[in-house]
Amino acid sequence: MTLTRRRTLGLLGASALAPASGFASPRLAYALVPIEIGDGVWMVEGSTDYFSMQNGGAIVNVTLLRGDSGLIVVDSGPSLRYGEALKTMALGLDIRGVSAVVNTHHHPDHFFGNQVFRDVPIHALGATQAAAFADGEAFADNMYRLLGDWMRGTEVVPPTAVVAGGDLVIDGRMFAALPLSGHTAADLALVDRATGNLIAGDLVFFNRAPTTPSADLDAWRASLDVLADTEASAIVPGHGPYDTVGASVAQTRAYLDWLEATLRQGARDGLGMVELMDLDPPAEFAGMGAMPQEFHRTVAHLYPGIETEILPLGN
Amino acid sequence: MGLKAGIFAAVLTMAGSAWALDDPQTKLADPMESGMWDYHQIDILGDPADIRFDDRVVVRGPVEAEDSLNVPLLVDASAIPDVKRIVVSADYGPIPHILTYYPETAEAKIALRFKIDQATAIRASVETHDGSWHVGSTYIDAAGGGCTAPAHAYASDDWEEHLGEVRGRLWAASGRARFIVDHPMDTGLADGIPVFIIEDLALETDAGVKLARIELSEPVNEDPAFTLYFAPGTLPASLHVRGRDNNGNEIDGLISQGSLN
Numbered sequence: 206m207t208l209t210r211r212r213t214l215g216l217l218g219a220s221a222l223a224p225a226s227g228f229a230s231p232r233l234a235y236a237l238v239p240i241e242i243g244d245g246v247w248m249v250e251g252s253t254d255y256f257s258m259q260n261g262g263a264i265v266n267v268t269l270l271r272g273d274s275g276l277i278v279v280d281s282g283p284s285l286r287y288g289e290a291l292k293t294m295a296l297g298l299d300i301r302g303v304s305a306v307v308n309t310h311h312h313p314d315h316f317f318g319n320q321v322f323r324d325v326p327i328h329a330l331g332a333t334q335a336a337a338f339a340d341g342e343a344f345a346d347n348m349y350r351l352l353g354d355w356m357r358g359t360e361v362v363p364p365t366a367v368v369a370g371g372d373l374v375i376d377g378r379m380f381a382a383l384p385l386s387g388h389t390a391a392d393l394a395l396v397d398r399a400t401g402n403l404i405a406g407d408l409v410f411f412n413r414a415p416t417t418p419s420a421d422l423d424a425w426r427a428s429l430d431v432l433a434d435t436e437a438s439a440i441v442p443g444h445g446p447y448d449t450v451g452a453s454v455a456q457t458r459a460y461l462d463w464l465e466a467t468l469r470q471g472a473r474d475g476l477g478m479v480e481l482m483d484l485d486p487p488a489e490f491a492g493m494g495a496m497p498q499e500f501h502r503t504v505a506h507l508y509p510g511i512e513t514e515i516l517p518l519g520n
Numbered sequence: 521m522g523l524k525a526g527i528f529a530a531v532l533t534m535a536g537s538a539w540a541l542d543d544p545q546t547k548l549a550d551p552m553e554s555g556m557w558d559y560h561q562i563d564i565l566g567d568p569a570d571i572r573f574d575d576r577v578v579v580r581g582p583v584e585a586e587d588s589l590n591v592p593l594l595v596d597a598s599a600i601p602d603v604k605r606i607v608v609s610a611d612y613g614p615i616p617h618i619l620t621y622y623p624e625t626a627e628a629k630i631a632l633r634f635k636i637d638q639a640t641a642i643r644a645s646v647e648t649h650d651g652s653w654h655v656g657s658t659y660i661d662a663a664g665g666g667c668t669a670p671a672h673a674y675a676s677d678d679w680e681e682h683l684g685e686v687r688g689r690l691w692a693a694s695g696r697a698r699f700i701v702d703h704p705m706d707t708g709l710a711d712g713i714p715v716f717i718i719e720d721l722a723l724e725t726d727a728g729v730k731l732a733r734i735e736l737s738e739p740v741n742e743d744p745a746f747t748l749y750f751a752p753g754t755l756p757a758s759l760h761v762r763g764r765d766n767n768g769n770e771i772d773g774l775i776s777q778g779s780l781n
Binding site for chain 1: 580581582585586587590592593594631632633663684685686687688689691694696697698699700743745747761772773774775776778779780781
């Protein structure tokens with residue numbers, strides 16, 4: 206059964222005829238391709254677009270690392286079906302399959318594949334676990350609306366094992382765990398001791414516009430300071446390509462700085478939200494994936510608060 | 521024979537009156553094809569005879585509502601002369617009327633935020649002083665639930681201390697007046713929370729002259745936020761934001777060209 210499914214997925218992924226040609230697909234399927242980024246470490250690179258029926262929500266980067274008894278998966282994807290594809294792909298890399306899961310934070314594209322890995326520990330920060338319980342069902346409603354049949358059967362399975370910062374051993378593999386925040390109230394970044402890869406979660410985006418539905422920009426920048434000091438050999442951003450030169454941290458910071466400056470200036474000029482959305486992002490950000498949609502979303506997330514802060518009280 | 525003809529005539533008459541009840545007296549081809557427009561044309565606008573869809577009424581919002589409690593909208597009917605009022609409404613939602621804007625001395629243009637309950641066409645219906653109506657539309661997709669969620673204000677226990685606070689400023693050079701009024705704007709649709717909304721807001725001079733005014737309904741967002749637009753260079757140094765909610769609380773704040781925080 207597993208072999209057949211793997212084979213089918215492999216054929217679909219390899220065939221030039223498959224999804225792009227417009228042939229009716231018998232079943233929506235994710236074609237996940239592992240990229241080796243170190244000895245016993247692989248990354249699955251997500252689309253840099255926003256959630257769509259074309260990409261099935263596979264917009265997130267997933268990292269797989271070889272542990273003592275199987276693969277440690279960092280972030281599990283947007284759906285049950287993605288989790289199944291990930292599990293199948295993992296078996297192709299290591300016949301023992303997945304031994305543990307880590308969720309970097311509680312956004313749905315990072316933990317909605319958990320359902321498939323119920324039989325192994327699912328690690329996360331305590332506040333991430335709490336947020337997954339609190340917001341999970343509302344996220345699920347929205348994901349079903351955005352992705353339709355891609356989400357079929359997906360249930361919210363929050364993380365099961367709480368981790369703290371510092372030295373962390375998962376299935377025999379050594380990590381430095383950095384409990385940070387800013388993208389959300391709890392963002393876990395991991396440095397893989399053996400290879401020096403920094404698995405940054407959504408604290409770092411690369412050539413893809415950062416998302417801000419749960420953001421605290423000051424905390425986020427402070428976390429980027431910490432990440433810049435880790436002297437990692439390379440970075441797996443939450444979204445966007447593998448970064449071997451460390452440009453992604455600086456790019457994320459520059460984007461956040463531009464966002465805040467733009468929103469504050471808008472408030473100082475008396476702009477409404479629609480007028481702000483009309484502004485053209487500078488060239489260095491305009492070409493990022495999911496622009497200008499993410500900028501528009503950010504205006505909705507952050508502008509009301511910034512405006513209230515800037516406009517003087519009149520009574 | 522005569523009786524049969526009579527019954528036939530009566531049936532015709534009934535059919536005729538049923539048709540008259542459903543259709544507005546001036547039936548329009550709705551560019552949004554949303555299915556509810558005819559009904560709102562009668563119910564919200566009072567079934568005017570002189571009405572048309574008009575591209576000069578520009579209604580702009582996001583393609584998709586990111587926060588269903590805070591959907592931004594910019595309505596610009598400044599290309600239409602002699603505007604008396606602008607009625608902003610949603611085709612689908614438990615309470616269709618959002619607000620009515622009387623620009624008075626201002627331009628026929630307003631920025632606002634509102635709560636959306638589902639994907640819907642949004643309309644701005646502009647009445648001129650001679651009684652003709654001009655309607656503009658946009659469509660906003662939404663996850664929904666904006667009208668039935670309790671206000672954020674109740675997450676803090678000091679919301680009453682901030683009730684009616686006015687924040688804002690005047691920008692004389694660009695002719696803008698922007699202000700935000702602290703208010704939960706309860707729709708009455710959340711369980712156990714009665715309707716509690718600002719009903720009237722106006723920008724007034726020191727002498728009490730209303731330069732522009734707004735009649736608000738339940739779908740206006742919590743902490744209503746507006747930009748009103750005047751001819752550049754015409755605004756005085758300061759203006760009063762005055763109004764009243766349905767519990768009789770008076771709103772009274774002063775916005776000026778002073779410094780920003």
